[in-house]
Amino acid sequence: MAQNVYDLLTAAADYPSWSGPPRRTLVICTQQRSGSTLLGEALHFAGGLGCPLEYFHAGFRPILEERWKPADVRDYAAALFAHRTDPSGVFSVKLFWRDLAQLMCELAPETFATFADGPADQTASDLYMRSLAMLGEFLPNPTFVRLVRRDKIRQAISLSIAGQTNLWRQYSLSRPDGAQFQPVYNFDDIVQFLAGIQNSDAHWRNFFRANALAPHEIAYEDLVADYEGTVTSVLRVAGQPHAAVAPPRLHRHLEDHAKEWVDRFAEDFHGRTRG
Numbered sequence: 001m002a003q004n005v006y007d008l009l010t011a012a013a014d015y016p017s018w019s020g021p022p023r024r025t026l027v028i029c030t031q032q033r034s035g036s037t038l039l040g041e042a043l044h045f046a047g048g049l050g051c052p053l054e055y056f057h058a059g060f061r062p063i064l065e066e067r068w069k070p071a072d073v074r075d076y077a078a079a080l081f082a083h084r085t086d087p088s089g090v091f092s093v094k095l096f097w098r099d100l101a102q103l104m105c106e107l108a109p110e111t112f113a114t115f116a117d118g119p120a121d122q123t124a125s126d127l128y129m130r131s132l133a134m135l136g137e138f139l140p141n142p143t144f145v146r147l148v149r150r151d152k153i154r155q156a157i158s159l160s161i162a163g164q165t166n167l168w169r170q171y172s173l174s175r176p177d178g179a180q181f182q183p184v185y186n187f188d189d190i191v192q193f194l195a196g197i198q199n200s201d202a203h204w205r206n207f208f209r210a211n212a213l214a215p216h217e218i219a220y221e222d223l224v225a226d227y228e229g230t231v232t233s234v235l236r237v238a239g240q241p242h243a244a245v246a247p248p249r250l251h252r253h254l255e256d257h258a259k260e261w262v263d264r265f266a267e268d269f270h271g272r273t274r275g
Contacts, residue, residue: 008044008051009060011067014083015050021081023089025139026238028052029207030147031096031200033158035220038250039147040094042231046243049235052092055080056099073106077138090238093139097200100207103138104131120202128210144215145234146204151221156193157261160186185261187268 007013026049030036040052054060061076068083070076085091101116115127135142149155161167164183208215216237223230228245235243 018085021140022085022091025142026092027142028094028145033155034149036094045246048088050086050092054094097203125210128207132211146215146217149220156190159193
């Protein structure tokens with residue numbers, strides 16, 4: 001396994017073996033750079049709710065598949081249940097829209113061929129309904145939490161910076177590998193990230209609307225401004241209203257670049273629209 005693997009992804013973070021599907025699933029529906037690690041770690045350290053990670057994401061799934069050697073995605077889900085279900089019977093997961101869409105494509109490629117990249121306003125409602133029905137096998141008895149970031153431009157900028165620096169989470173002011181790398185501002189890249197973020201958000205809204213679901217919704221900005229209160233609201237919905245909220249481990253390492261880039265992006269945007 002590669003060095004500097006996220007500690008909550010290692011075998012040391014597994015739970016005692018669980019037999020069969022979990023009793024409940026806590027599903028954090030979100031996308032990258034929305035504070036999902038901050039929220040996920042808070043829920044994990046509160047106890048009783050499992051360890052919510054992006055288990056179906058291309059960054060984490062291969063690491064776990066290398067360890068467990070599943071034959072297919074259903075075998076992988078069974079391994080997740082066995083190793084990642086809390087002793088209370090709760091399995092928690094962070095789910096990005098692209099990961100849900102790609103899981104559907106893996107299960108029924110002909111039906112969901114355009115689900116991942118297709119525009120939300122051109123996606124039929126029945127596909128969202130069919131996807132929820134298929135998710136039941138992987139996320140039994142779900143409670144949905146919707147985590148959004150209101151400032152989409154900052155989210156896109158954060159995604160650009162994290163992608164360039166390969167720093168997706170950080171627990172101190174210094175890089176864990178000691179390297180020094182300055183990300184490069186690129187207006188067109190940020191616009192592309194912004195479009196993807198907006199489309200994914202629209203897909204999530206359509207998913208919940210089509211299935212008549214009302215998830216508990218929180219925002220990154222509220223999580224930062226009132227960490228304990230926002231986490232407590234999720235713990236209440238998840239059935240752990242009296243759990244203690246541990247202080248966050250994460251360091252907000254992107255803010256210095258973000259402020260400068262926000263101003264520059266606004267200038268570039270207005271310049272291009274005027275042109």
